[in-house]
Amino acid sequence: MTPEPPLVGEPLLAVEGLRKLYPIAAKRTWRDRKLRSYLHAVDGVDFMIGAGETVGLVGESGCGKSTLVRLVTRLIDPSAGTIRFAGGDIGAVPAKEFGRAAQRAQIQMVFQDAADSLNPRFTAFRAIAEPLRRLRGLNGAALRARVEEVAGLTGLPLELLGRFPHQLSGGQQARVGIARAIAVEPRLLILDEPTSALDVSVQVVILQLLQDLKTRLGLSYLFVSHDLNVVRLLCDRILVMYLGHIVESGPADRVFASPSHPYTQALLSAVPSPGNSARQRRIDLPGEPRSPIDPDPSICPLYGRCGRATDECRTSMPALREIAPSRIAACHYAAMEATPPLAAVTV
């Protein structure tokens, strides 16, 4: 793994001030029907992905990862903010029209559960061929040649191309999912927990395949995962999300070695691993996350669960700031990197 991510020229993807608010049914009376509540799924997110870079996106369920992914893949429209991809502002293109946009083929996705995301009535060949037909307009011999080429790239034996998903093993299904995504030569691949449904023995093979494809095809990855051990091994840089905000980002190995945001610290301390008695240094986050519905913009999202919180955290929302070269965190006290959180409960 390279310690410094290669950021050459303009980043491939640049997201600025991105927000997605969902209106929710508020208690409305006939008198004030304007009183609406909003769920802040993604609440002001900035990040970049350089060409050839692998960025890991971690956070717990409900933190806004999936919404962020759907915004970047332009399946839904942002409430505010810009999404610049390969120089163009794709955030301005309505989601309904993005399917016909020039950049459509350049962003592809590998879904969480390969078995569920493959059409059970499509053979592996047809699953891989479909995006080529639709987005590249290929057919006939050219189509077959390209499908066989990507099958080869992903290590899928050609004799399996005629099979249906249920006739394939978990690892083979994962390969079909990846082959389908890379078939149209995307520049950005979004991987949504691509190995969470796989056994460890197969997971290794798929991760190594992804690593290999990235260098061979010059892809950029946005890797969404719960499994922090996997993120650490695959990613150059990580983004830690909590309650719609990015609370910390930086080179993966350095964030893992010394997390600076209290949430990242708690998250990493919860990772079980063999030969590592994590229980002795567990940092607890008591309570439940704050409600994402109409959050108070002047309170730190972690307030109430954080052992380090002071009055300042309740009155001013910490902004993302540089705490070390190429590392940023949104915590008033993130600079005190060496000191462990004082009031944290260790089990």
Next chain:
Amino acid sequence: MSAPRADIDRRSLPLLAIDDLSIEFRTRGGIVRALDRVAFELKRGETLALVGESGSGKSVTAHAVMGILPAAAHVAGGTISFGGLSLLQADAKTLDEIRGREIAIIFQNPRAALNPIRAVGKQISDILVRHGNVTAAQAPGRAIEMLAKVRIPDPKRRAASYPFELSGGMCQRVMIAMALACEPALLIADEPTTGVDITTQAVIMDLIAELASAEGMATLLITHDLGLASEYCDRIAVMHAGQVVESAPTSLLLTRPHHPYTAKLIAATPGDAASLDDLASIPGNLPDLRRDDLPACRYSARCERRADICVMPPVPRVALAGGGHVACRRPLGAEA
């Protein structure tokens, strides 16, 4: 609690003893030999992890102990002894007394395991009234106590909630409260944290560990996550294709695996590895358990150390110096 319990001796050593358990499933595609002479023991207050990949027979083993195998399953041999009582011979009435009271299970998907149209407090009360020697009038209060015990904030209010109103982590805590309501001697946790967040996983596992040690309860943790098993369990039993290939105290198993499969499993787990290249996959697949000519050692076809003798029965169960045993003709470290 002085209610007549089923004839169980909680102090018996070991609490749970499974010996030579073989289970087959009769399917249209043939007989699936799901378990092959599975054997392990669990002492009072001890925590044992059953670790293995999908299809290795972990859940079948747990379901056999609970007596909740599907109708297609057939016990081809072996015994399950719990507190001196043979569970496979016990009649339905005895099993009804044991399940929920002496042996409790936490299922993988709490949302699917809870009744969606009954308030969670009521679901806990039901168990208390059925098994816990508590009157219907006392049950709601005890249910709230149980919810507080699993650290559900505002338990009084939560007792009236329905499963859909609670997060996955909360539902899992309700499951734990239900399982522990009658202070069972044995808790079976079948992948209790699959699909929950990592911080919630830590909280739930800490909770199980803490309550288990406070009550002297034995825990059988079923998981595919070697990291989780090593963090919480005293001993680990590794399963592959329906066979227990190795069982040993956790630190011994991790530092000195004796079965080639255990070693491969450790090498594939992205725990402390510095880079992806340090991880090694396990070649081959699980054998088709419907085959009539399954080799004696079901790992032999994938094994680098395979010898001709490996396919011949029986696979010896070799005792290890530090405790535990390995089922292998040519265990690692035997040459030294």
